[in-house]
Amino acid sequence: MPVQKECPILSVERLNADAISIWLECGELAKAAAVGQFVNIKCGEALLLRRPISICRVEDTRLNVVFEVRGEGTAWLAARSAGETLDVLGPLGHGFTYPEGKVLVVGGGIGVPPMLNTALRAPAGAIACLGFRSAERAMLVEEFQRACEQVYLASDDGTLGVHGFVADIVDAALTEHPEVAAVLACGPRIMLKTTYDVCRRHGVACQVSMEERMGCGIGACLVCACKSADGAYRHVCKDGPVFAAEEVCWDA
Amino acid sequence: MRNVDMSVTLAGMTMKNPVVVASGTFGFGREYGALYPIDELGGICVKGLTFQRREGNPPPRIAETPMGILNSVGLQNPGVDGFIADELPELKKHDLRIIANISGNTPEEYGIMCEKLSAAGVDMIEVNISCPNVKAGGLQYGVVPEMAAEVTEQAKRHSTVPVMVKLSPNVTDITEIARAVEGAGADAVSLINTLRGMRIDVKTRRPVLHQNTGGLSGPAVLPVAVRMVWEVSNAVRIPVLGMGGIAKGEDAAQMMLAGATAVAVGTACFADPFAPLRVRDGLAAIAAEQGLERVSQLTGQVQPW
CATH class of the missing domain: 3.40.50.80 (Nucleotide-binding domain of ferredoxin-NADP reductase (FNR) module)
Known part of the structure; x- marks a missing residue:
């Protein structure tokens, strides 16, 4: 079950010219996160849409997100510093499933x-x-x-x-x-x-x-459509982001 | 602070509070229902239904704009039968009013859907004559008064529950359409649907939306919506469900002062899933501050210059 939570920023680190790493104290939200899931982060008051960012690491109640600065939202996020809080919705989406074996x-x-x-x-x-x-x-x-x-x-x-x-x-x-x-x-x-x-x-x-432009991030607004091999649209935020590769329509 | 009676009655349908969620922004309630009990809402306008299942438009279906978003989902939905079989039973477990939003390709399709939905036990039908994102049906019925009236008549003839018609802002005079559907028997009107808009990526020179254009919603449209609700309220006697850019209690209070009996919250949910509840609480606080006994005392009380 996803939750919405104000999460304190523990650290902000630049990994390269574009990528920023942020560690957050997320409590139970972090503990609930499965591999391949993402969080949807509010990026200030002027932008209506949250930014979906995949989870890079989880250590107990601490959660790490790494993102690239691509536009206004991620630029706002990159300008945060430790001690501030972020409005986080998550964990969201259907993640990876481990097979038996390596x-x-x-x-x-x-x-x-x-x-x-x-x-x-x-x-x-x-x-x-x-x-x-x-x-x-x-x-x-x-x-x-x-x-x-x-x-x-x-x-x-x-x-x-x-x-x-x-x-x-x-x-x-x-x-x-x-x-x-x-x-x-x-x-x-x-x-x-x-x-x-x-x-x-x-x-x-x-x-x-998979990636697609998202609205709500939880499966209600149906904007992040991804065409399946059977011709139906599925939704990256709820049915995905992880799909079996054979389920995806690669010619779309 | 005094306790304000938040209940309202929209075309004979009583709701415990005047805040419903707008069609297309809240699915069928399952997803937001994982975050809080949807029973807290006055009602839900469900994702727009069509006679047959629709897959919707190719992505991208959304673009962010200054204090707004453009969308072109294209009425992706499981079809009216799929809704009745798979979604309605779940919704009915909750204590909120269920408003079924429908779009048809022909007036007859509207009629058949109204029959099915009335029999299935929804509380109200919202007739969408204003979707900007599909070629057939939708908007074409919303811009010609005679066609709006014809669809309304069909819907009324085949419904045993109140019929509310959702109006498009993409017209020269919205009151003309409002009067036409009132004359055809509509029990209420809801407005506004989204405003047609466009955003272009200057690097690729491509529109951001795959359909090139889409519908604008969010705080950017609030003043347009308030103005149109005010105009329509003055033009017809049937009640108005006001929507368009509502994100906080003050926005809802403006909408009610302009003439709305109840309000819908839509795009605000994307930024804040709890927005409908914050709108409700903010509205209650404003009513209490103003010493009102009932929130319905706000409706139509704007004092124009």
């Missing part, structure tokens, strides 16, 4: 942070494939290296890890680790699609975390 977590860009929580809590261990634009835009790599058995890295410009796409390192990881029971992924739509293609070739189940 998982490969896959993240691209700002899709990387939620995969940290997913890796940390994986009951049978995790491997990670992370993609960034460049070494400068990387984040949380050391945290993943501590949480995972092995971390594969790729960057668009070759300044970190493999010079290439996330799907390339997913292919390598699945080849070297046939024991992987499922791939759990978050990132740009094209990355999710190519990751799913690789998974199909390897015969491995794939779950993807």
Whole structure:
């Protein structure tokens, strides 16, 4: 069950040129959060819509969100400091489901942070494939290296890890680790699609975390529509954000 | 502070307080019902229903604007039968008035839906002749007085519960439509639906909404809504459910002073899920401060210059 709560900010840290990490004291809200879920945060009085931000980590009652500054709302959030409070609604959405066995977590860009929580809590261990634009835009790599058995890295410009796409390192990881029971992924739509293609070739189940512009964040307003393979619209905030990759209409 | 009687009667339907939630912003009550008992509300205008299930428009369906939002959901809904089978039984477990919002492709479809919903036991039917986001039905019936009247007649003929007609602000003279539906037998009117608007992403040169245009709601539209409620209240004798940008008690009080019998809260729920309850409490506080015994004493009491 989601709750709405004023949550004190414990720390605000810049991870790279675009990404900000905020730790919040969230009480029971944090304890209730499942992997792949998100919180919907009010960004000041002038903006009506809350900003949905995935949960990066949870430590007891403390909850960590990492986001990129993309517009007015996230710029407002980035300007907060420790001691202030944020109006948080959550935990929200349908998250990742762990299979029996090891998982490969896959993240691209700002899709990387939620995969940290997913890796940390994986009951049978995790491997990670992370993609960034460049070494400068990387984040949380050391945290993943501590949480995972092995971390594969790729960057668009070759300044970190493999010079290439996330799907390339997913292919390598699945080849070297046939024991992987499922791939759990978050990132740009094209990355999710190519990751799913690789998974199909390897015969491995794939779950993807989707993005769409949201209104209420709880499933009432029906704006965050995501087309399913069966042609019906499902909603990222309530039916998702995580869907089985085969349920998504990739041609939409 | 004295205890204000918050109950109101809208077209014969008594509600424990004048705050309902606006169609399309509150689903069928399940989601917000996980946050607080929806029994606290006076009523719910359910997500707009159509004769058959609709999938709605492709995304993006929402854009943020100064103190408002644009939406173009396109009446995604399970259809009137799906609502009656799967949602209404759940809603009926709660102590609040159930107002079924309907949109048809033809006057006959409105009639069939009214029959089904009356038999299923909703408390009121809100006839949507003003959805800006679908090509068939909806808005076209809301802009031509004769067509608005025809749909209203059909709805009245096939309903055993009060019929309220939801008016579009996208007209030259809203009182003309209000008088037409009153003449056709409407028991109440609700207004305003959203104002047509557009937002363009200057980098991509694309409209933010996939449908290019959408309906504007939120605090930005409040003054327009108050003005229209005032005009319509002066033009017809049937009661008015006022909505458009209400986010706090003072907004609701303005709407009632302008002539509304009850009010609906919509977009404000997205920013604050508890907005309807805050509106109710704020309204009660204003009525108490002004020494009123009943909140209904605010209705139509604006003192124009």
